[in-house]
Amino acid sequence: MQRKAYVSGVAALLAVLLAGCTGSSDSGGATDDSNPGDSGTASATAEPGRYRTLPEPCGVVGEDTLDSLLPGIQQLPDAEQQEKAYEGTPTLTYDTDRRIGCRWKVESADATDHLLVSFERVVSYDTSVSDDSEAEQLFATKQEAADLPEPVSPDGDAGTASTDPSAGGGGSGSPSGSPSPSASNSASPSVSSSTSPSSSASTDDAAAAELQPRVLEDLGDEAFLDDQLAGSGSTAQQRTVTVAFRTSNVIVTIEYEEQPATVGAVPDSEEMQDRAQKLAAQLADALAD
Structure with a gap:
């Protein structure tokens, strides 16, 4: 009977020790999960859009x-x-x-x-x-x-963008479909000496660039x-x-x-x-x- 009592006492002591270890582990886990900053970041959601419906x-x-x-x-x-x-x-x-x-x-x-x-x-x-x-x-x-197409630079480099066949407006030098100034000048019996063909072409290119x-x-x-x-x-x-x-x-x-x-x-x-x-x-x- 005394031997049984001794064995029971040892078993009880081991149970207490194991319980202490388990309590230490749980305590540590609670400490790890107690960081409110990490938890808040993980659960944050993005703002919804302004519109919830569409017009008719x-x-x-x-x-x-x-x-x-x-x-x-x-x-x-x-x-x-x-x-x-x-x-x-x-x-x-x-x-x-x-x-x-x-x-x-x-x-x-x-x-x-x-x-x-x-x-x-x-x-x-x-x-x-x-x-x-x-x-x-x-x-x-x-x-x-x-x-x-690439935006036209303000220094006047508009010819390439406005006359490229792949550009908007069908690639015409005049997106509105009107005749180019050079064509109009050639049909006219006289052309003002103050307006050169190159300046007319530049003006046409600039106007076309605005419509690209x-x-x-x-x-x-x-x-x-x-x-x-x-x-x-x-x-x-x-x-x-x-x-x-x-x-x-x-x-x-x-x-x-x-x-x-x-x-x-x-x-x-x-x-x-x-x-x-x-x-x-x-x-x-x-x-x-």
């Missing part, structure tokens, strides 16, 4: 603006056709909470005009990346795909414009002006196309760009409200 795309463009962009509306024979033209057609989408758009198409005696306005609300599924940052990366990819595809300032958080001319002088030439901008986590894209009814006619670049930019400014203001 076919109702965001006013009738006065559509009259400017689609002049053929006023040539439609009756009020019912005009009303239908103003309404536009919603683009096919499977998630109206994230991507929406509207199309308009109007034919007239002079040209066929198309307009597409689309909105994309970007949401990041990575809690460490904000919606704005995700939209910024997506917009950068969109701008890179547009392959904008480019980054836009003062429109949303970032924006760009692209201008492409398809076709040749022997066929109907179609010009497409694209204006895209980002405001917080929403990306807006405007595609404005015109194809004249007359073969060889060239849609006016400056006029189309001006109309598209005015619409973009209106949409940016609408999103800001």
Whole structure:
């Protein structure tokens, strides 16, 4: 009986020692997990984007603006056709909470005009990346795909950019499609001695450079414009002006196309760009409200 008591006492002592070791380990674990700074950093999430909804795309463009962009509306024979033209057609989408758009198409005696306005609300599924940052990366990819030419330097180095066939406006030295000054001068019986051909060409190059595809300032958080001319002088030439901008986590894209009814006619670049930019400014203001 005494031997059993001794064995039981040893076992009890070992149990106490083991319990002490275990308590020390638990205590150390609690100390490691008690750093609130590390825990807070790990659980932090990025800020959500400003926009949780999108506007109704076919109702965001006013009738006065559509009259400017689609002049053929006023040539439609009756009020019912005009009303239908103003309404536009919603683009096919499977998630109206994230991507929406509207199309308009109007034919007239002079040209066929198309307009597409689309909105994309970007949401990041990575809690460490904000919606704005995700939209910024997506917009950068969109701008890179547009392959904008290098900006023209202010020292007058505009000839290469404005006459490159791969540049916007179909590569014409005059994106608006108007004859070059040299051609006009050659047809004229007399040319003022104060204007040299080289100075006229420089002026034409500078004007063309202002209309080339480019980054836009003062429109949303970032924006760009692209201008492409398809076709040749022997066929109907179609010009497409694209204006895209980002405001917080929403990306807006405007595609404005015109194809004249007359073969060889060239849609006016400056006029189309001006109309598209005015619409973009209106949409940016609408999103800001």
